[in-house]
Amino acid sequence: MGAAALLVSAVLAAPASAAGGIGGDGLAGGGHAATRKAVEAAVTAGVPGATATARDTHGTWSTTAGVGDLRTGEPRSAADRYRVASITKTFVATVLLQLEAEHRLSLDDTVAKWLPGLVHGNGNDGSRVTVRQLLNHTSGIPDYLADTGFRRAYFTPDGFYAHRHDTVTAHDLVAIAMRHQPDFAPGTSWNYSNTNYVVAGLVIEKVTGHSYATEIEHRVIRPLRLTATSVPGTRTTLPRPSSRAYSKFANPSGPTYDVTELNPSIASSAGEMISDSADLDRFYGALLGGELLPPRQLKEMKTTVASRIAPNIRYGLGLMDTRLTCGVHVWGHTGGIHGSASEAATSENGRHSVAVNLNGDWTGDTGAVVRGEFC
Structure with a gap:
C-alpha cells in the first residue's frame, strides 16, 4: 500500500507503506x-x-x-524542511526510554500514576494502562483522529481553512478521545492511536517539569546537531528552505489545495515535528547505532508486537520493524499529515539509512523508495 493513499483517512497515524525491518548492514542492496x-x-x-x-x-x-x-x-x-508527522513518535519514545534509563520512571508505571484523572470516562481507565502500552499501541485508548467532529473540522476543505490556525492543547485532544469507549481492554490487542503519544508527551512533561519539546531539543536535537529539526508548537509556517504542501482531502480526482500553513498543535506529541531527510538519516542511524539509548533500553524499543499495519510490519516502542519483499529488515517509522508523506528507515546497526518525503498526500509510494535503497 502506498503512503499517501492513507494520509487523509489516517493522518499522523499514516503507516505509509509496507516497507521496513532489520538484518545485515543493509549495504548490499539495489x-x-x-x-x-x-x-x-x-x-x-x-x-x-x-x-x-x-x-x-x-x-x-x-x-x-x-x-x-x-x-x-x-x-x-x-535540503527541504517538511512536516514529518508520526516520525515524531520515535523521538518521544526515545526521550521516555532515556528517562527510564535514568530511573525516573518505569515502562510499567500506569498513566494514572503520573497523570491521575486524565484517561477516564466511557470505560477508559488510566490506572489500567502502562507507559509501555502507550508506546506500542496496545493501550486500547481510542484515537482522537477517529472522532467525526474532529475530522470534519480538520480533514475537509471547508473545515481545514476555517480552523487551520486554531490552537488545540494536548488535554483538548485527550478529551476528544475520551468521548469514545476503549478499542479493547489494555494489553489484549493492537490499534494505532495517536492519543497514546499525546498522553506520552504529557508523561514526559510531568516527570521532567519541562515540555516534551524542550526535552527532545536538549536530549536529541542538540546532541546530534540536527540543524533542520524542530518542534514547532503553534508555528503555522515551515522554515526555509521548504516546499509547498498539497492535499486533495481524500478525493484524488478533485482539486488540489495548498495546505502548507497549519497549526501543528492538532498533532501535538503524536506528530508535530519538522525535519529534513539528512537529519532523519542521522537520527535513526544514531538511535539504532546505540548513541541515544543504553543497550537495555534499545532492546526494549526493539521488542515488537504484531501490528495491524501490514503482515510484514511489527511495532516496537515508537519504532516499526518491517521485512521488505527482498527479505531484508529495516527499522524506522512513517508519517503523514496534510500535504506531506514521509518515511525513514535504517539497518539494524544504523550504518545505512534513507529518508523520503512527498509533498502531496493522495498518491505515491514512500515504501518503494525504501525497497529501492535496501533491496
Missing part, C-alpha cells in the same frame, strides 16, 4: 539507481514532488524529482 527510479515514479504517479537522502559508510547521497511549488515551478530541494 543501490541508488533503484532509489532514484522510485522517487521519480512517485512524481509520475501524480505527487507534485519528492526528495530523498540516503546515508551509508560511503557517505551521503540525495535525489529529488518534481516541483516544490505548483505555482512557480520551483523544484524540490534535498
Whole structure:
C-alpha cells in the first residue's frame, strides 16, 4: 500500500507503506539507481514532488524529482524542511526510554500514576494502562483522529481553512478521545492511536517539569546537531528552505489545495515535528547505532508486537520493524499529515539509512523508495 493513499483517512497515524525491518548492514542492496527510479515514479504517479537522502559508510547521497511549488515551478530541494508527522513518535519514545534509563520512571508505571484523572470516562481507565502500552499501541485508548467532529473540522476543505490556525492543547485532544469507549481492554490487542503519544508527551512533561519539546531539543536535537529539526508548537509556517504542501482531502480526482500553513498543535506529541531527510538519516542511524539509548533500553524499543499495519510490519516502542519483499529488515517509522508523506528507515546497526518525503498526500509510494535503497 502506498503512503499517501492513507494520509487523509489516517493522518499522523499514516503507516505509509509496507516497507521496513532489520538484518545485515543493509549495504548490499539495489543501490541508488533503484532509489532514484522510485522517487521519480512517485512524481509520475501524480505527487507534485519528492526528495530523498540516503546515508551509508560511503557517505551521503540525495535525489529529488518534481516541483516544490505548483505555482512557480520551483523544484524540490534535498535540503527541504517538511512536516514529518508520526516520525515524531520515535523521538518521544526515545526521550521516555532515556528517562527510564535514568530511573525516573518505569515502562510499567500506569498513566494514572503520573497523570491521575486524565484517561477516564466511557470505560477508559488510566490506572489500567502502562507507559509501555502507550508506546506500542496496545493501550486500547481510542484515537482522537477517529472522532467525526474532529475530522470534519480538520480533514475537509471547508473545515481545514476555517480552523487551520486554531490552537488545540494536548488535554483538548485527550478529551476528544475520551468521548469514545476503549478499542479493547489494555494489553489484549493492537490499534494505532495517536492519543497514546499525546498522553506520552504529557508523561514526559510531568516527570521532567519541562515540555516534551524542550526535552527532545536538549536530549536529541542538540546532541546530534540536527540543524533542520524542530518542534514547532503553534508555528503555522515551515522554515526555509521548504516546499509547498498539497492535499486533495481524500478525493484524488478533485482539486488540489495548498495546505502548507497549519497549526501543528492538532498533532501535538503524536506528530508535530519538522525535519529534513539528512537529519532523519542521522537520527535513526544514531538511535539504532546505540548513541541515544543504553543497550537495555534499545532492546526494549526493539521488542515488537504484531501490528495491524501490514503482515510484514511489527511495532516496537515508537519504532516499526518491517521485512521488505527482498527479505531484508529495516527499522524506522512513517508519517503523514496534510500535504506531506514521509518515511525513514535504517539497518539494524544504523550504518545505512534513507529518508523520503512527498509533498502531496493522495498518491505515491514512500515504501518503494525504501525497497529501492535496501533491496
